[in-house]
Structures are given as C-alpha cells and as structure tokens.
Amino acid sequence: MSDSTNATMNFPRRDAGDKLRGRTRYTVDRVRPAMLHAALTRAQVPAARILRIDISAARKMPGVRAIVTAADAPVRHGIGIADHPLFATDRIRYDGEPIAAVAAETFVQAQAAAAAVVVELESLPAAISI
Amino acid sequence: MRVQTANPMSLHLKINGEDRVSISDPLTPLVDVLRDEFFLTGAKVVCREGFCGACIVLLDGRPVVSCLMPAGMAADCDVRTVESLASGDGLSPLQRALEQHDVVQCGMCFPGILMSLTSYFEHAHSPNREDMKAALVGNICRCTGYERILDAALSLVQSFEAP
Amino acid sequence: MSTTAEGRLYVARTVHDAVAALSDRGPEGAPLAGATWIMRTPLRQEQHKPFYVAISKIEALRQLTVHDREISIGACVTHAELASQLSSVPDCRALALAAGNAANPAIRQVATIGGNLCAANFAAADLVPALLCLDAEIELEASGGTERIAVSRFLDIRASLKPGHFVRRVIVARAPRRSVHVRLPLRKAGDYPVAILSLAVTLDASGIVNSAKVAVGSVELTARRWQELEADLINRPLDPQHAADKAESHCGAFQARDGVEAPGWYRVKVLPSLVRKAVRALREQA
Numbered sequence: 001m002s003d004s005t006n007a008t009m010n011f012p013r014r015d016a017g018d019k020l021r022g023r024t025r026y027t028v029d030r031v032r033p034a035m036l037h038a039a040l041t042r043a044q045v046p047a048a049r050i051l052r053i054d055i056s057a058a059r060k061m062p063g064v065r066a067i068v069t070a071a072d073a074p075v076r077h078g079i080g081i082a083d084h085p086l087f088a089t090d091r092i093r094y095d096g097e098p099i100a101a102v103a104a105e106t107f108v109q110a111q112a113a114a115a116a117v118v119v120e121l122e123s124l125p126a127a128i129s130i
Numbered sequence: 131m132r133v134q135t136a137n138p139m140s141l142h143l144k145i146n147g148e149d150r151v152s153i154s155d156p157l158t159p160l161v162d163v164l165r166d167e168f169f170l171t172g173a174k175v176v177c178r179e180g181f182c183g184a185c186i187v188l189l190d191g192r193p194v195v196s197c198l199m200p201a202g203m204a205a206d207c208d209v210r211t212v213e214s215l216a217s218g219d220g221l222s223p224l225q226r227a228l229e230q231h232d233v234v235q236c237g238m239c240f241p242g243i244l245m246s247l248t249s250y251f252e253h254a255h256s257p258n259r260e261d262m263k264a265a266l267v268g269n270i271c272r273c274t275g276y277e278r279i280l281d282a283a284l285s286l287v288q289s290f291e292a293p
Numbered sequence: 294m295s296t297t298a299e300g301r302l303y304v305a306r307t308v309h310d311a312v313a314a315l316s317d318r319g320p321e322g323a324p325l326a327g328a329t330w331i332m333r334t335p336l337r338q339e340q341h342k343p344f345y346v347a348i349s350k351i352e353a354l355r356q357l358t359v360h361d362r363e364i365s366i367g368a369c370v371t372h373a374e375l376a377s378q379l380s381s382v383p384d385c386r387a388l389a390l391a392a393g394n395a396a397n398p399a400i401r402q403v404a405t406i407g408g409n410l411c412a413a414n415f416a417a418a419d420l421v422p423a424l425l426c427l428d429a430e431i432e433l434e435a436s437g438g439t440e441r442i443a444v445s446r447f448l449d450i451r452a453s454l455k456p457g458h459f460v461r462r463v464i465v466a467r468a469p470r471r472s473v474h475v476r477l478p479l480r481k482a483g484d485y486p487v488a489i490l491s492l493a494v495t496l497d498a499s500g501i502v503n504s505a506k507v508a509v510g511s512v513e514l515t516a517r518r519w520q521e522l523e524a525d526l527i528n529r530p531l532d533p534q535h536a537a538d539k540a541e542s543h544c545g546a547f548q549a550r551d552g553v554e555a556p557g558w559y560r561v562k563v564l565p566s567l568v569r570k571a572v573r574a575l576r577e578q579a
C-alpha cells in the first residue's frame with residue numbers, strides 16, 4: 001500500500017480505555033443465568049493410537065449435561081488450510097490434544113467428568129527432538 | 131462459579147469503599163468472590179498460583195494476589211479493585227498515561243498492573259524506573275514487553291502529577 | 294468458641310484462642326497464616342484440611358522487635374515487613390535480603406516467616422537457609438507453654454507437629470557478623486530459585502574468618518548447612534575464587550533434587566558461582 005503523503009494516523013486504540021477501566025468483558029468474564037461450564041479431556045502423551053473412548057461413566061456424573069468427541073464434531077480447522085482436527089480421532093498427535101469436551105453445571109463438575117472419560121491407548125513412538 | 135453457601139456465617143467485606151456481604155465460603159479465593167459474586171470482573175484469573183499478577187487487588191493499600199487470598203482473610207479490610215480508579219467514564223492520570231502512550235494490547239494484564247503501580251506510587255518516595263521494574267516483577271505481560279508501560283508511568287513522575 | 298460451627302476457617306484473635314481451636318480440631322485442622330502455600334493445595338493435587346485456623350490476625354504474632362542481644366520476630370511477620378524493618382540491621386543482612394527478594398511484591402505482602410518455615414515440601418523457601426546461617430531459634434507454642442529449639446532441629450520435626458503446636462516466634466541472636474543471601478532464579482526475579490546460598494561469617498581485626506556458616510536451599514528438599522565448605526573458609530581471609538574452588542570440590546555432598554524447572558545436576562553445578570558471588574559480596578561489605 002503506497003502513501004505519498006507519508007502521514008501517520010495517531011489515534012489511541014479505541015478499546016484501550018475500557019480495558020484500563022476493567023470494564024471490558026472477555027469471554028471468561030461473561031456470565032448468564034444457568035450457564036454451563038466446559039472442561040476438556042486432553043491427551044497426556046505425545047503420540048498414541050486411540051483404541052477406545054468411553055464417556056459413559058463420565059456422562060452420568062453429577063451436573064454433567066453433555067459430552068462431545070470427534071464422533072460428534074468431525075471437523076477440522078486451521079489457518080489457511082483446515083487440516084487440524086478439533087478432537088483426536090484415531091490417533092493422538094501431541095501432548096494436550098483434545099479428546100473430549102464436557103459441559104456441566106459447575107466448572108468443578110466439568111473438570112471431574114473430563115478426568116473420568118476413559119481413553120484406551122496403544123503407545124506409539126513420538127518425535128520429541130530434531 | 132465457585133460460590134458455595136455451606137457457611138452460615140456471612141462475610142463482611144469493604145470493596146471500593148462500599149460495605150458488601152458475601153455468602154461465599156471463607157476459603158473461596160477473594161478473586162472468585164469479586165468476580166462471581168460481585169461481578170467486578172476487572173481482576174482476572176490466569177495462573178491461580180500467585181505468579182502472574184492478573185488478579186492483583188489492593189488490600190489496605192498493599193498489592194495482594196487475590197487468587198491466593200481466602201475471602202475470609204479479607205474481611206473488614208479495605209479492598210480496592212481496578213474499577214475504583216476512575217470515576218464515571220473518566221480515566222485516572224495513570225490510566226490516561228497508559229492510553230496515551232499506546233501501551234494496551236490484549237489488556238488482560240492491565241488491571242493487575244494498574245493496582246501494582248497505584249500502590250507503588252502511593253508508597254514510593256522517589257519513583258524511578260528500576261524500582262518500578264521491581265514493583266512489577268509479579269505482573270506478567272505477554273504482549274507489550276513492558277518498556278512502554280514504564281515509560282507511561284514515568285511520564286507521570288516527570289509531569290509532577292499524582293497518579 | 295472453639296466448635297466447628299465457625300466453619301472451615303476460624304480467624305483467631307489471640308494465641309489462646311488459636312491453641313484452643315487447633316487442639317479442638319485435632320489432625321483435621323491446621324494453622325493458616327499468609328495462605329499462599331495452602332491456597333495452592335489443589336494445584337499440588339492434594340486435599341485441603343477440613344478446617345483452618347487463621348493466626349495472622351493475632352497481634353502478638355506480628356511483632357518484630359530489635360533488642361540489643363537478639364531480634365524477636367513473630368511467626369506472622371510478612372516478608373515485606375521483614376525486609377523493610379531489618380534493612381537497618383546489618384548483622385541480619387542475609388535475612389533482610391532473603392525476605393526482600395523472594396517471590397514477588399504481592400506474595401511478600403502476605404507470606405509470613407512462619408509459613409516459610411512450616412511449608413515442609415517447599416524446597417525453594419528463601420528464609421530457611423538465611424535463618425540457618427544466622428543460627429536462628431524457633432519458639433514453639435507447645436502444650437501448656439513454649440519450647441525453644443534450633444532451626445535445624447525444627448526442620449526435622451516440622452512435618453509431625455502435634456495439633457495446637459505452632460511457631461510463635463523466630464529469634465535471631467545478634468552478633469558482629471557479615472551475612473549475605475544469593476539466589477539463582479531462571480529469570481531475573483519472580484520465579485523459584487534453582488539454588489540458594491546464605492552465608493554468614495565473623496572476621497577478626499585483620500580480616501581472617503573466625504567462623505563461617507553456609508546454608509544451601511532449593512538444591513535438596515530441605516535446606517541445610519554445608520559444613521564441608523565452612524571448614525575450608527575459616528582461618529583465612531575472604532577469597533572468592535578460593536571459596537568457589539573449594540565449593541566445587543565439595544559438591545558431592547548434595548543429593549540434588551530434580552524439579553520441573555531444573556534437574557539436580559544443574560542446581561549443584563551453579564553452586565560454586567553462587568559461592569564466589571556471595572564471598573565477593575561479603576568482602577565488599579563494610
């Protein structure tokens with residue numbers, strides 16, 4: 001983009017004021033009556049084949065309203081190219097990869113249920129150095 | 131929400147000059163009482179370990195990490211949050227300096243930084259860059275690299291304005 | 294007054310009330326001071342005690358008095374108070390430095406000397422090695438009275454204190470010594486140090502070291518004295534390089550701990566440099 005006048009625009013950011021006042025409501029600041037809270041079950045190994053995911057016990061835990069996995073959301077996302085699965089399907093590709101998401105009435109309940117999702121794995125070698 | 135109502139004893143807090151009563155369990159972190167019960171969402175929950183400073187509020191004029199402060203220990207103390215700094219739609223001199231020096235990016239760290247700096251200015255005899263850096267050791271900012279924050283705060287010292 | 298009707302947190306206003314409340318709650322209760330260790334219990338994947346008795350509002354535990362012979366520090370004196378009130382007491386420099394640089398400003402406003410001593414699994418505690426090198430004593434509230442023991446002995450028994458027993462005061466005898474406290478965090482400040490060294494010496498008129506107390510923290514789970522190095526420091530002047538060389542030869546004395554921020558071998562590897570830094574600082578003190 002060419003600008004022959006070499007002018008600069010020097011406005012303060014329009015969102016700075018509210019951020020400084022503490023008024024800006026980030027996602028984590030938003031609250032609605034009876035809203036649910038989410039927690040993720042994440043892979044704790046960098047590489048594995050997924051043999052089985054069993055959400056049945058977690059689904060019955062107190063306060064739990066829904067649990068989703070790749071079967072419910074077989075989508076991919078990404079910047080430029082959508083090649084990144086939302087949830088791990090047949091393989092775990094990185095430590096921390098989401099396997100399931102739990103929605104429950106409180107955050108503590110969601111976390112407890114996320115920890116109770118059963119994931120059976122067959123370990124695979126991981127590339128952890130260059 | 132972390133509010134639990136098991137405790138029949140109510141908790142008297144003084145927040146931003148107002149007397150408030152909390153029904154939270156006294157071991158609830160103060161940051162959760164401020165955010166979830168009183169909707170003062172300026173203080174942020176990030177690390178929950180006392181390292182990042184996003185939750186810093188002033189307790190009797192001193193900065194504390196409200197994520198590690200049981201609400202019961204703040205009873206009858208003077209709690210000040212970022213929401214107390216400006217009146218109405220205005221900005222305090224410190225807030226204005228930060229805005230004018232174009233410091234704010236994502237903004238998540240600023241409530242904590244503002245409370246740390248407010249306390250610093252209230253207690254420092256001769257504010258200077260090195261001491262200010264030490265005062266901000268417990269405030270982590272991922273976006274700005276800190277230098278502009280220091281420039282903005284120091285500009286107040288030079289202009290002899292009370293922050 | 295000491296029933297559990299108060300709920301999970303009872304804020305005691307006197308030592309007597311605290312003792313009664315803690316005895317009443319038995320092994321299900323624990324004292325709470327600055328709370329910065331206790332409030333991170335869930336992060337350590339541990340369980341909270343059912344009951345806490347807050348002792349940090351007890352005035353008697355918050356007093357710091359500098360006498361001619363000793364300094365009396367209430368268990369609930371904060372790091373910030375220690376740093377500011379001891380800044381003009383040269384013979385306790387190690388403690389003032391330890392208190393003034395630990396953690397970050399907000400933590401220092403509430404974290405107490407008693408808490409720093411009592412957090413048995415907190416390997417990177419700053420005040421503990423400083424108190425070791427200053428030969429501090431602990432005054433314990435014990436059944437029916439108080440008991441005074443050396444800090445090193447307290448470290449041995451702190452994990453098994455009986456309910457109702459807690460630290461009342463820390464007493465540091467005054468002496469014409471120089472002391473220093475050096476620490477190596479990964480960043481310049483604000484995180485747990487990888488290794489901590491506290492050093493106190495007394496010198497004769499010609500600058501020869503009469504006595505040396507070296508304490509090392511964060512390298513092992515509990516801070517402790519480094520007697521092998523102490524022996525090599527006495528009867529000679531302060532010599533940073535010599536001290537560092539001797540430190541290197543005595544590094545085998547440690548069973549260094551691996552941590553998420555640094556492995557054990559690294560903690561020991563940096564000790565000679567910390568020794569050099571500490572001895573140089575001592576030499577430069579008036």
